[in-house]
Amino acid sequence: MKKLMIINGPNLNLLGKREPEIYGSQTFEDYFQELKSKFRDVNLEYYQSNIEGEIIDKLQKVGFSYDGIILNAAAYTHTSVGIGDAIKGIETPVVEVHISNTFAREEFRHHSYISPNAKGVVLGFGLKSYDLAIESFY
């Protein structure tokens, strides 16, 4: 069975609790249970951290044994050379995900340190972006 890890970055623990007009009204924990029942033939895990170094630690920890990583680095997408370097340094392919269409938002969200090293990017489909990223590993 394929092993996939979803990694969510800063403030995504607030999903469903704040700013529902941009990010929807469902908590990630609820959505993750739906994902697990939808994709029963993959081993799905989920990790969230607000701390850049913890995200890098997790990428290094799973990045040589898992089949895929689905990464929403949230605001670190636009700032973190360190997360970009970590993706370059691991073997497991990373698919970058965003809930919102970052290109329809402020200019500073148009640049990503993740994209150049990602296998692909899915953005703008709400939480469904994660479904599509998982399907890319089938």
Ligand code: CA2
């Ligand atoms: O659209 C996305 O998935 C983002 O990665 C979300 C980030 C944002 O900085 C990126 O530009 C695009 C922000 C995540 C914050 O999530 C919240 C959820 C609920 C309430 C407040 C923040």
